[in-house]
Amino acid sequence: PERWTWTRCCRRLLLLLPILSPISPSTPGELSHPPPRPPRPRPRRQEGTAAALCATPSSAPALRVSPSRGTSSSPRDSRVSVDIYDENGVGGGASGVSGGLLHPYSPKVKLLWRGAEFWKESMDLLRSAEQANGTSVSNTTSQDDNLIWRRGIVRPPTTEKAAAILLENVQKCLESCSLQLLDSDAAQRLIPGLCTPFDFAVYMPLALNINPKKYLQALFSACQNLADEASSLPSEQKEIKLYKQHVDNLHLLAGNYDSVIICLGAKACSLPELANKLPLRTCRGVIAEFQLPSTTVEEYDSQSASILSDAWLAFQGPRTVSIGSTWQWISENDSSTVSDEESLTAIEELLPKASGVYPRISKWDFVRARAGIRAMPPLTTNGSLPLLGCLDDLLGNKSNCTFWLVGGLGAR
Ligand SMILES: Cc1cc2nc3c(=O)[nH]c(=O)nc-3n(C[C@H](O)[C@H](O)[C@H](O)COP(=O)(O)OP(=O)(O)OC[C@H]3O[C@@H](n4cnc5c(N)ncnc54)[C@H](O)[C@@H]3O)c2cc1C
Helix, strand or coil: CCCCCHHHHHHHHHHHHHHCCCCCCCCHHHCCCCCCCCCCCCCEEEEEECCCCCCCHHHHHHHHCCCCCCCCCCCCCCCEEEEEECCCCCCCCHHHHCCCEECCECCCCCECCCHHHHHHHHHHHHHHHHHHHHHHCCCCCCHHHCCEECCCEEECCCCHHHHHHHHHHCCCCECCECCEEEEHHHHHHHCCCCCCCCCEEEEECCCEEECHHHHHHHHHHHHHHHHHHHCCCHHHCEEEEEECCCCCCCHHHHHHCCEEEECCHHHHHHCHHHCCCCCCEEEEEEEEEEECCCCCCCCCCCCCCEEECCCEEEECCCCEEEEECCCEECCCCCCCCCCHHHHHHHHHHHHHHHHHHCHHHHHCEEEEEEEEEEEECCEECCEECCEEEECHHHHCCCCCCEEEEEECCCCC
């Protein structure tokens, strides 16, 4: 399954939909008691158990479900219904917590596996989210409340080895997200106070910083708008619904849906049917948020880039920055709440790394910390690739419902 790209997986889902028999819609209350099948055709039903909406490809299905044509009951019936179950709501997991730096490169500025496609898809999704956000939010919000900050990202190396690799990798970049080599003067013009221990930095002018939770919520609105627009004819009806509800197991869903897409992040392994079956390792991460004190007049310039180094500094508005992140392997603590003790440990780890490239961070005050849990897939020669594919063989599934997994994702 790890060889599959999201796009292939998605097309296959769409191809499968028309040949599946229509089944009954359910309500959240019906989850544990599936209703009998109704006598007449109903929309084809797909379920994404939980965050099918995130800064990852798992947001794609709902945005693409429109053009499939039904065949089983009526050649013109192309109704589709998508239910999303997420006990914490949109962006309630790691996706809503992550730092939000968006670019198609590894920390060594090597183009990611299928990075060109991912970058294009991400830009399309961002456009959809921005469009939806534009219609629902007033323009009077402060810069700190943006959905996207287009300030680019600078990567200064801090070791000789990293400097050599960066100089090699900078030669091969995407036209749609170019890399520029800056000498220290140019880098410091871009970010006053930046340290460049090896007298250069790599600049990604088109890289972005997004507010992940806001982005996910806007993307969900975009999905709902798309479903509404596509539903002009009764035979074309599309619907997407979000249920803030815990899913105990897969068994109870089988009778209610044509397809179930499992994207529970690190908690996919907590489903009894998948326990100890997925090659995912859990890792908790903490991000610390800092602000400039109100007594400081000088702000972080809107043209100054965010910084990627041993720690990353994702600057949002002129007075807010998120610094991340820690790596607590094997932790199963998925709470977004961070205790004072955990915050302190995270700050002690992150601040020295941040100060190494941006000493002025000492003038900023710690405000709060947030955390989440990652599900890390195995490392391959192409990097850590998401796990995507059909689970029917793994589950020994004999029902008419097909089970899919989208897991081991990064925020990007
Ligand atoms: C601090 C931190 C920093 C990170 N930084 C980066 C980074 O720099 N780059 C990068 O690529 N990645 C990063 N990641 C990783 C990345 O954010 C996640 O791996 C990715 O967002 C996972 O997306 P997901 O949709 O698979 O899972 P999630 O976003 O975790 O979504 C899973 C959802 O499932 C819901 N859920 C779980 N179980 C159930 C259930 N039984 N019933 C109902 N709902 C359920 C949860 O509420 C949650 O909303 C970071 C993660 C963290 C925590």
